[in-house]
Amino acid sequence: METKSNTAHYEVRGDIALITFDNPPVNGLGHPVRTAVVAGIEKALADPKVTAIVVTGAGKAFSGGADIKEFGGPKALAEPTLHTMIRVAETATKPVIVxxxxxxxxxGLEFSLGCHFRVASPGAQIALPEVKLGLIPGAGGTQRLPRVVGLETALNMIASGAPVASEQLGVPTKERPTALFDEIIEGDLIEGALAFARKVVAEKRPLKLVRDLKVTHPNAEAFxxxxxxxxxxxxxxFPAPLKCVEVVAASLTMPFEAGMRLERETFLALMMTPESRALRHAFFAERxxxxIPDIPEDTKPRKIEKVGVIGAGTMGGGIxxxxxxxxxxxxxxxxKQEALDRGLATIRKNYEGTVKKGKLTADKMESRMALLKPTLSYDDLKDADLIIEAVFEEIGVKEQVFKKLDEVAKPGAILASxxxxxxxxxxxxxTKRPGDVVGMHFFSPANVMKLLEVVRGKKSAPDVMATVMQVGKKIKKTAVVSGVCDGFIGNRMLKFYGRQANDLVEEGASPQQVDRAMEKFGFAMGPFRVxxxxxxxxxxxIRKRLYAENANTPKQPIADKICEMGRFGQKTGAGWYRYEPGKRDAIPDxxxxxxxxxxxKANGVTPRKISDEEIVERCIYALVNEGARIVExxxxxxxxxxxxxxLTGYGFPLHRGGPMLYADQVGLPNVERAMKKYEKQTGDAFxxxxxxxxxxxxxxxxxx
Known part of the structure; x- marks a missing residue:
């Protein structure tokens, strides 16, 4: 007998009921899944032929947890909730095995902890990652997990959100009488789980409940x-990690139900914090x-099996x-051979640094270097599927490169700048193939920074865009599409952020005050240190180009004067600050x-006292206003x-959620009011x- 829904399957194999989550891609526990699982357990309990119940997941995951499509919506709270689903499994009168x-x-893990027994394949990734969304587990994870894996392991897992392999969480031993799993099953998991279920029935094992276990630790208070x-x-x-510690620690001292109440109250309180909202916003924004709204998701991408990179400097090597x-x-x-040798040496040096840190083996380094072919001839790019130029930022240089690529690149190759x-x-x-051309703007250092701005030209073909977005995922970048304009999204906005910072200094602030105010707001470094x-x-x-293109471009005389003096920053030992040889400390000069x-004096400016609040508002609201125009x-x-x-390319503080979300949190009427005040104060039409x-x-x- 087998009945199916589009979210869970129910079948009986001999005397064991098998319930399978089936909600691709990660078997999120949405309302239809929860409904089907509860119905399945009740059906199995009512069937006299069924002696035990096994629950598993179809496809590539047991369960990734809550269904993200329901986040913040009414379905997340619709009965049966996750709490109800867990209670139905926990109170079942027949063994429930996950x-x-x-x-x-x-x-998915919280449900498993509510079941009577747990078996797993080796290598399964086990985690409670809610802290990464500014939350704590909200369905018993903080109270049940320490009862089976111990206080220290549970606390480490919950406060970090990091996954742990199933075999590390083990099975019970004499030294450790409780563990997350009752058995680690090599080979066919379902057959192994069914055999385990029959053994539980045959041995008449008691239906043990995790909630009844005690949490102990040899030196709990100090730990x-x-x-x-x-x-x-x-x-x-972020408030959530500390709350994780406090609520997990409650499992030591509070009765189970009291701990559950504390968990729920804390979860709901954190849900309302701006930090959690920012993290959840970033989670959904990345997805x-x-x-791309006007390109169907089933657009067939082009094959990318070989890549060409033009330029072996810092950027080209990183790409x-x-x-x-x-x-x-x-x-x-x-x-030139000398530049090529230097570029290859830098790539090797970067990998050697990673090997020294223990994040890469020497063998893997050599296998990666073996994939790299250096050349001085464009002819060696003729079989590349994707060619990215990273040459000097000057239109005449780009013209030479793309005309040459048009001659040598094979038909269908993507040409990226x-x-x-x-x-x-x-x-x-x-080129004669504008449909094959796209912008791929990497951020320095390109092998580290997550952001990839994908610049869509008027004629960039849909399959080119689909391909480049897929490539971004493959090389572990956050790819964001931008239309064509000066500076695209990031640098176009940065221009106004930098202009405000400069104007504030001209009006009376010091570079140090501006940097301190922005660092207090949450940036790792202020604009002048950056x-x-x-x-x-x-x-x-860039400023000189803009001055030449448009005589009305506002000048930045202090920044220009500093550059005219050859003060280019850390690389020259002096910029807005001075630097001691071999050190990075910014020393006021x-x-x-x-x-x-x-x-x-030359501009007739009488310096005035400027508050940190004005510094933050003008720098951040400059990003917001230009960001709004970019969306418009x-x-x-x-x-x-x-x-x-x-968030991914310019170091905007993650707990603020990005400039546009920050404006939402401040309240757009308040932001607009401040902008009108600065328009009146400065006379700047911006x-x-x-x-x-x-x-x-x-x-x-x-x-x-």
Whole structure:
């Protein structure tokens, strides 16, 4: 006998009922799944022929936990809830055994802990990752997990959210009488689980409940305090990790039901925090960014089996490493042997550093290096499926490269530019195949930074876009699509952030005050320390181009003067700060103070006292206003794409959720009011609120 739904299957094998989650891709425990599982357990309990129940998951996961499509919606709270589903399994009068494979996370693990027995395949990834969304487990995980794996292991798992392999969580031994699993099954999991179920019935094993176990620890108070200190040190902007420690520690001292109440109250309180909202926003924004609204998800991508990279400098070498790490052969091109040798040596040195840290074996390093083919000839790129140029950021240089690529690249090869600001449509016009041209803007260091801005030209073919997004996933990047405009999403917004920082200094703040205020807001480094790290000459080069293209472009006289003095930052030992040889400490420099004073005097500016609040508002709201215009112009498909660019490429504090979500949390009417105040105060037309911002504020709506 077998009955099916589209979310769970129920069948009887001999005298054992088998219930299988079937909700691809990760068997999320959505309302239809929960309903089917509860009905399945009740059906098995009512059937006199059934002696035990086995629950497992179809496909590539046992269960990834809650169904993300239900997050924040009414279905997440609809009966049967996850709590009800667990209670039905826990109170069943016949043995309920879960058979876990591949992935068991979140609510999937909490359900498993409510069942009587657990078996697993070796290598299954077990986790309670709720802390990564600014939450704690909300269906008993904080109270049940320490009862089977011990306080320390449970606390480490819950406060970090990191997965642990099933065999590490073990089976009971004399030394450790409780463990997460009753058996680790090699070979066929379902057959093994059915055999285990029959053994449980034959031996008349009692239906043990995790909730009845006691939590002990030899030095509990000291360990809990140590855990609190450790978590506080690494999670200063997030309340959830410390709450994880407190609620897991309650399993030591509170009765089970009281611990469950504390867990629920804490879960609901954290759900309301801006930090949790920011983390959940980032989680969904990353998934949304991978979807291009007007390109069907079933668009067939092109095959990418060989990649060419033009330029073996810092950027080109970093780009190449992404593909080598993914096992894709790379041909790297330079114009001179010396530059090629230097580039290869840098790639090797980067890998050797990773080997020294123990994050890569020497064998793997050599196998990756073996995939790299150096060349001085464009002819060696003729069989590449994707060619990415990382040459000097000047349109004439790009023209030479793309005209050459048009001659040598095979039909159907994707030709990508790593330009950070230039016109991708113009670059595409240098070829006879503009449909094959796209922007792939990596962020430095390209082998580390997560963001990949995928710049869609007017003629970029749908399958080219689908391919590049898929490639982004393969090389473990967060790919965000941008339309064509100067600076795309990230650098276009950064221009105004930097301009506000400069204006604030001209008006009376010091570079140190601006940096401190932005670091207090949550950035790892303020704008002037970042400029010194990246190289002030990069921004100067862009400003000079903009000045030449448009005489009305607002000038940044202090920044320009500093560059004219050859103060390009850390690489020259001096920029907005000075630097001791071999050190990165930013030391305030009287020379810069003098430049600031001279510029103020020349421009007739009387310096005024500026508050940290004004610094933060002007720098952040500059990002918000330009981000709003980018959404308005459809350069970005959605406001959350703007947030993903800033979270993954520009160090925007994660606990703030990105500039657009931050504006939502402050309240768009408040943001608009501040912008109008700065428009009046500075006379800068930039501060006129973007039309979409004013419209949303008037309607009581948000960007997200």
């Amino acid at each position: 058979a876990i494979h591949t992935v068991c996370m979140g609510g 809990v305090q140590f855990a609190k200190n450790s978590v506080t040190a690494v999670a200063k902007n 949304a960014a991978s979807k 190449a490493m992404n593909f080598l790490n993914a096992g894709i052969p790379v041909t790297i091109l330079e114009t 790593n330009t950070s600001t230039l016109d991708v449509d113009k670059i595409a016009s240098f 400029a010194d790290l990246a190289g002030n000459d990069i921004g100067w080069s 009287p020379v810069v103070d003098k430049v600031i004073e001279e510029v103020r 112009e459809c350069i970005a498909a959605r406001a959350s794409d703007v947030d993903m660019v800033y 501060w006129k609120p973007a039309a979409i911002l004013s419209k949303l504020a008037a309607e009581g709506k948000n960007f997200n």
